[in-house]
Amino acid sequence: MVAVMIFAFALAVVVYFIPSIVAYARRTQNFLAIFLLNLFLGWSLLGWIGSLIWALLDEKKGYAYVQIPVAAPSNNASISPQPRAIMTAPPTPSSTAVFCPHCGHAVGPEDLFCAHCGHALRQPPEK
Template sequence: MDNGNPAAAFLLLAISFVIYFFPTFIASYRKHVNGTSIFLVNLFLGWTFLGWVVALVWASSANTEKSAEKSTPAPPLSDDRACPYCAETIKNAAIKCKHCGADVEPVKSPRLKQGWVAFTACHDKEEQERTMDAIAMAGLPVVSMIGLAVGAGPYETKDEAKRALAALRDGPRLFSEIVYRDSVSGKYAPITD
Protein backbone atom coordinates (compact mmCIF):
# COMPACT_ATOMS: atom_id res chain seq x y z
CA MET A 1 0.00 0.00 0.00
CA ASP A 2 1.51 3.34 -1.10
CA ASN A 3 1.27 6.26 1.36
CA GLY A 4 2.06 8.88 -1.30
CA ASN A 5 4.89 11.27 -1.83
CA PRO A 6 5.85 13.30 1.31
CA ALA A 7 6.90 16.27 -0.85
CA ALA A 8 3.47 16.33 -2.52
CA ALA A 9 1.77 16.17 0.87
CA PHE A 10 3.88 19.09 2.13
CA LEU A 11 3.12 21.09 -1.03
CA LEU A 12 -0.60 20.44 -0.59
CA LEU A 13 -0.38 21.54 3.06
CA ALA A 14 1.48 24.75 2.12
CA ILE A 15 -1.07 25.61 -0.60
CA SER A 16 -3.93 24.96 1.84
CA PHE A 17 -2.29 27.25 4.41
CA VAL A 18 -1.92 30.07 1.86
CA ILE A 19 -5.52 29.72 0.69
CA TYR A 20 -6.87 29.53 4.25
CA PHE A 21 -5.01 32.68 5.40
CA PHE A 22 -5.43 34.57 2.11
CA PRO A 23 -7.70 37.22 3.75
CA THR A 24 -5.05 37.83 6.43
CA PHE A 25 -2.33 38.22 3.79
CA ILE A 26 -4.53 40.70 1.88
CA ALA A 27 -5.17 42.74 5.06
CA SER A 28 -1.47 42.77 5.91
CA TYR A 29 -0.43 43.79 2.40
CA ARG A 30 -3.01 46.60 2.34
CA LYS A 31 -2.06 47.72 5.88
CA HIS A 32 -5.67 47.43 7.01
CA VAL A 33 -6.34 49.19 10.33
CA ASN A 34 -8.29 46.13 11.57
CA GLY A 35 -5.65 43.60 10.50
CA THR A 36 -5.57 41.82 13.86
CA SER A 37 -9.34 41.42 13.95
CA ILE A 38 -9.35 40.10 10.39
CA PHE A 39 -6.67 37.56 11.36
CA LEU A 40 -8.76 36.37 14.33
CA VAL A 41 -11.91 36.00 12.23
CA ASN A 42 -9.86 34.18 9.60
CA LEU A 43 -8.21 31.91 12.19
CA PHE A 44 -11.31 30.91 14.15
CA LEU A 45 -14.08 31.14 11.54
CA GLY A 46 -12.15 30.64 8.30
CA TRP A 47 -12.87 26.92 8.32
CA THR A 48 -16.47 27.81 7.50
CA PHE A 49 -16.84 29.13 3.99
CA LEU A 50 -18.93 32.06 5.28
CA GLY A 51 -16.26 33.07 7.84
CA TRP A 52 -13.56 32.94 5.16
CA VAL A 53 -15.65 35.10 2.78
CA VAL A 54 -16.40 37.63 5.55
CA ALA A 55 -12.68 37.92 6.37
CA LEU A 56 -11.84 38.33 2.66
CA VAL A 57 -14.46 41.03 2.11
CA TRP A 58 -13.38 42.84 5.29
CA ALA A 59 -9.72 42.69 4.24
CA SER A 60 -10.65 44.14 0.85
CA SER A 61 -12.58 47.08 2.34
CA ALA A 62 -11.19 50.61 2.08
CA ASN A 63 -10.43 50.94 5.79
CA THR A 64 -6.65 51.11 5.35
CA GLU A 65 -3.98 53.34 6.84
CA LYS A 66 -3.49 56.75 5.26
CA SER A 67 -0.93 56.95 2.52
CA ALA A 68 2.28 58.93 2.96
CA GLU A 69 1.11 61.90 0.90
CA LYS A 70 -2.03 62.30 3.04
CA SER A 71 -0.20 61.98 6.35
CA THR A 72 2.15 64.93 6.02
CA PRO A 73 1.96 67.09 9.13
CA ALA A 74 0.18 70.40 8.88
CA PRO A 75 2.50 73.40 8.70
CA PRO A 76 2.72 75.63 11.80
CA LEU A 77 0.17 78.44 11.80
CA SER A 78 2.45 81.40 12.59
CA ASP A 79 5.46 80.54 10.43
CA ASP A 80 5.14 83.66 8.22
CA ARG A 81 5.55 87.39 8.74
CA ALA A 82 5.67 90.54 6.66
CA CYS A 83 9.02 91.83 5.39
CA PRO A 84 9.78 95.16 7.16
CA TYR A 85 10.99 96.69 3.86
CA CYS A 86 8.53 95.53 1.18
CA ALA A 87 5.66 94.08 3.29
CA GLU A 88 5.65 90.80 1.30
CA THR A 89 5.15 87.55 3.22
CA ILE A 90 8.37 85.79 4.30
CA LYS A 91 9.22 83.03 6.78
CA ASN A 92 9.92 83.93 10.43
CA ALA A 93 13.32 82.23 10.18
CA ALA A 94 14.28 84.13 6.99
CA ILE A 95 17.46 86.21 7.05
CA LYS A 96 16.96 87.62 3.52
CA CYS A 97 13.70 88.64 1.87
CA LYS A 98 13.03 86.59 -1.27
CA HIS A 99 11.03 89.46 -2.79
CA CYS A 100 13.18 92.58 -2.31
CA GLY A 101 16.51 90.98 -1.33
CA ALA A 102 16.85 92.98 1.90
CA ASP A 103 18.68 91.47 4.87
CA VAL A 104 16.24 90.94 7.75
CA GLU A 105 16.61 89.66 11.30
CA PRO A 106 15.06 86.25 11.97
CA VAL A 107 12.12 86.30 14.35
CA LYS A 108 11.71 83.63 16.99
CA SER A 109 8.08 83.03 17.90
CA PRO A 110 7.42 83.50 21.61
CA ARG A 111 6.80 80.24 23.44
CA LEU A 112 3.43 79.98 25.14
CA LYS A 113 3.50 79.24 28.87
CA GLN A 114 0.08 77.61 28.85
CA GLY A 115 -2.27 76.21 26.25
CA TRP A 116 -3.51 73.06 24.54
CA VAL A 117 -1.14 70.10 24.40
CA ALA A 118 -1.24 66.77 22.55
CA PHE A 119 0.37 64.63 25.25
CA THR A 120 1.60 61.04 25.34
CA ALA A 121 2.01 58.97 28.51
CA CYS A 122 5.32 57.10 28.88
CA HIS A 123 6.09 54.06 31.04
CA ASP A 124 9.76 54.73 31.77
CA LYS A 125 12.53 57.28 31.24
CA GLU A 126 13.83 55.52 28.11
CA GLU A 127 10.40 55.62 26.46
CA GLN A 128 10.06 59.27 27.48
CA GLU A 129 13.33 60.14 25.73
CA ARG A 130 12.29 58.24 22.58
CA THR A 131 8.94 60.05 22.60
CA MET A 132 10.60 63.45 23.03
CA ASP A 133 12.92 62.69 20.09
CA ALA A 134 9.95 61.58 17.95
CA ILE A 135 8.01 64.77 18.73
CA ALA A 136 11.05 66.92 17.92
CA MET A 137 11.69 64.98 14.68
CA ALA A 138 8.07 65.69 13.66
CA GLY A 139 8.91 69.41 13.91
CA LEU A 140 6.68 70.03 16.93
CA PRO A 141 7.56 71.82 20.19
CA VAL A 142 8.23 69.43 23.09
CA VAL A 143 6.84 70.13 26.56
CA SER A 144 7.03 68.08 29.76
CA MET A 145 3.82 67.08 31.49
CA ILE A 146 2.88 65.32 34.75
CA GLY A 147 5.20 62.44 35.66
CA LEU A 148 6.83 60.83 32.64
CA ALA A 149 4.30 62.18 30.12
CA VAL A 150 5.48 64.53 27.36
CA GLY A 151 3.58 66.44 24.76
CA ALA A 152 3.60 68.64 21.70
CA GLY A 153 2.72 72.24 22.46
CA PRO A 154 1.40 74.23 24.12
CA TYR A 155 -0.81 75.71 21.43
CA GLU A 156 -3.13 78.67 21.61
CA THR A 157 -6.12 76.85 20.12
CA LYS A 158 -7.47 73.34 20.47
CA ASP A 159 -7.47 72.98 16.67
CA GLU A 160 -3.68 73.47 16.58
CA ALA A 161 -3.33 70.76 19.23
CA LYS A 162 -5.59 68.47 17.16
CA ARG A 163 -3.32 68.99 14.13
CA ALA A 164 -0.31 68.13 16.31
CA LEU A 165 -2.17 65.03 17.56
CA ALA A 166 -2.81 63.97 13.95
CA ALA A 167 0.86 64.57 13.07
CA LEU A 168 1.98 62.41 16.02
CA ARG A 169 -0.47 59.65 15.12
CA ASP A 170 0.34 59.61 11.41
CA GLY A 171 4.10 60.29 11.63
CA PRO A 172 5.80 58.59 14.59
CA ARG A 173 2.59 56.66 15.45
CA LEU A 174 2.22 57.98 18.99
CA PHE A 175 -1.09 57.67 20.82
CA SER A 176 -1.92 61.10 22.26
CA GLU A 177 -4.67 62.93 24.05
CA ILE A 178 -5.41 66.64 24.17
CA VAL A 179 -5.38 68.49 27.50
CA TYR A 180 -5.11 72.09 28.57
CA ARG A 181 -1.76 72.78 30.26
CA ASP A 182 -1.75 75.74 32.63
CA SER A 183 1.14 77.51 34.30
CA VAL A 184 -0.48 78.40 37.62
CA SER A 185 -1.84 75.16 39.10
CA GLY A 186 1.56 73.73 40.01
CA LYS A 187 0.75 70.46 38.23
CA TYR A 188 3.29 71.11 35.47
CA ALA A 189 6.91 72.10 35.43
CA PRO A 190 7.38 75.73 34.32
CA ILE A 191 8.35 76.28 30.70
CA THR A 192 11.66 78.09 30.33
CA ASP A 193 12.81 79.70 27.08
Protein backbone atom coordinates (compact mmCIF):
# COMPACT_ATOMS: atom_id res chain seq x y z
CA MET A 1 0.00 0.00 0.00
CA VAL A 2 2.82 2.40 0.92
CA ALA A 3 4.69 1.46 -2.24
CA VAL A 4 1.64 2.29 -4.33
CA MET A 5 1.33 5.70 -2.65
CA ILE A 6 5.02 6.46 -3.25
CA PHE A 7 4.64 5.37 -6.85
CA ALA A 8 1.55 7.55 -7.27
CA PHE A 9 3.36 10.51 -5.70
CA ALA A 10 6.39 10.02 -7.94
CA LEU A 11 4.12 9.76 -10.96
CA ALA A 12 2.35 12.97 -9.95
CA VAL A 13 5.71 14.76 -9.56
CA VAL A 14 6.85 13.53 -12.98
CA VAL A 15 3.59 14.64 -14.58
CA TYR A 16 3.82 17.97 -12.73
CA PHE A 17 7.32 18.63 -14.10
CA ILE A 18 6.66 17.43 -17.66
CA PRO A 19 7.08 21.01 -19.01
CA SER A 20 10.47 21.31 -17.30
CA ILE A 21 11.50 17.87 -18.55
CA VAL A 22 10.47 18.82 -22.09
CA ALA A 23 12.35 22.13 -21.82
CA TYR A 24 15.45 20.32 -20.53
CA ALA A 25 15.25 17.62 -23.20
CA ARG A 26 14.93 20.21 -25.98
CA ARG A 27 17.78 22.29 -24.42
CA THR A 28 15.67 25.43 -24.75
CA GLN A 29 17.04 28.93 -24.22
CA ASN A 30 14.72 29.76 -21.31
CA PHE A 31 14.90 26.47 -19.45
CA LEU A 32 15.33 28.19 -16.08
CA ALA A 33 12.37 30.52 -16.65
CA ILE A 34 10.20 27.62 -17.84
CA PHE A 35 11.25 25.59 -14.80
CA LEU A 36 10.36 28.45 -12.42
CA LEU A 37 6.99 29.00 -14.12
CA ASN A 38 6.37 25.27 -13.93
CA LEU A 39 7.41 25.17 -10.28
CA PHE A 40 5.36 28.14 -9.04
CA LEU A 41 2.36 28.13 -11.38
CA GLY A 42 2.26 24.47 -12.35
CA TRP A 43 -0.35 23.74 -9.66
CA SER A 44 -2.81 25.75 -11.70
CA LEU A 45 -3.80 24.06 -14.92
CA LEU A 46 -3.24 27.28 -16.87
CA GLY A 47 0.33 27.69 -15.60
CA TRP A 48 1.11 24.05 -16.29
CA ILE A 49 -0.23 24.20 -19.86
CA GLY A 50 1.44 27.58 -20.41
CA SER A 51 4.86 26.33 -19.32
CA LEU A 52 4.41 23.18 -21.43
CA ILE A 53 3.55 25.25 -24.53
CA TRP A 54 6.48 27.55 -23.80
CA ALA A 55 8.80 24.55 -23.49
CA LEU A 56 7.58 23.19 -26.81
CA LEU A 57 7.75 26.49 -28.70
CA ASP A 58 10.93 27.93 -27.20
CA GLU A 59 13.93 28.02 -29.54
CA LYS A 60 16.81 25.69 -28.94
CA LYS A 61 20.06 27.12 -27.61
CA GLY A 62 22.21 26.03 -30.55
CA TYR A 63 19.74 27.29 -33.11
CA ALA A 64 19.62 30.83 -31.68
CA TYR A 65 23.37 31.19 -31.24
CA VAL A 66 24.06 30.01 -34.79
CA GLN A 67 21.26 32.05 -36.36
CA ILE A 68 22.31 35.50 -35.09
CA PRO A 69 25.84 35.69 -36.65
CA VAL A 70 24.56 34.28 -39.96
CA ALA A 71 21.61 36.67 -40.22
CA ALA A 72 23.50 39.87 -39.33
CA PRO A 73 25.98 40.02 -42.29
CA SER A 74 23.32 39.06 -44.84
CA ASN A 75 21.11 41.95 -43.68
CA ASN A 76 23.98 44.42 -43.97
CA ALA A 77 24.91 43.14 -47.42
CA SER A 78 21.35 43.44 -48.77
CA ILE A 79 21.09 47.08 -47.62
CA SER A 80 24.04 48.59 -49.45
CA PRO A 81 24.26 52.40 -49.53
CA GLN A 82 24.06 52.65 -53.32
CA PRO A 83 20.46 51.42 -53.88
CA ARG A 84 19.29 53.49 -50.91
CA ALA A 85 20.78 56.65 -52.47
CA ILE A 86 18.99 55.91 -55.74
CA MET A 87 15.71 55.33 -53.94
CA THR A 88 15.86 58.59 -51.97
CA ALA A 89 17.16 60.72 -54.87
CA PRO A 90 14.42 62.95 -56.32
CA PRO A 91 13.43 62.14 -59.93
CA THR A 92 13.92 65.77 -61.02
CA PRO A 93 17.48 66.91 -60.29
CA SER A 94 16.79 70.66 -60.43
CA SER A 95 13.75 72.64 -59.31
CA THR A 96 13.52 74.54 -62.61
CA ALA A 97 12.89 71.41 -64.71
CA VAL A 98 9.15 70.72 -64.91
CA PHE A 99 7.56 67.70 -66.49
CA CYS A 100 3.96 67.19 -67.55
CA PRO A 101 2.23 64.91 -65.03
CA HIS A 102 0.05 63.53 -67.84
CA CYS A 103 2.62 62.53 -70.48
CA GLY A 104 5.98 63.24 -68.84
CA HIS A 105 7.07 65.69 -71.55
CA ALA A 106 9.44 68.44 -70.46
CA VAL A 107 7.65 71.78 -70.19
CA GLY A 108 8.69 75.25 -69.17
CA PRO A 109 8.24 76.28 -65.52
CA GLU A 110 5.86 79.12 -66.54
CA ASP A 111 3.78 77.09 -69.02
CA LEU A 112 0.07 76.78 -68.26
CA PHE A 113 -0.48 73.85 -70.63
CA CYS A 114 1.71 71.02 -71.81
CA ALA A 115 2.96 71.71 -75.34
CA HIS A 116 2.99 67.98 -76.08
CA CYS A 117 -0.49 66.83 -74.97
CA GLY A 118 -2.27 70.01 -73.88
CA HIS A 119 -2.71 68.90 -70.27
CA ALA A 120 -3.39 71.80 -67.87
CA LEU A 121 -0.26 72.14 -65.75
CA ARG A 122 -1.80 74.50 -63.22
CA GLN A 123 -5.01 76.33 -62.50
CA PRO A 124 -5.39 79.43 -64.71
CA PRO A 125 -4.92 82.70 -62.79
CA GLU A 126 -8.16 84.11 -61.43
CA LYS A 127 -9.48 87.26 -63.08
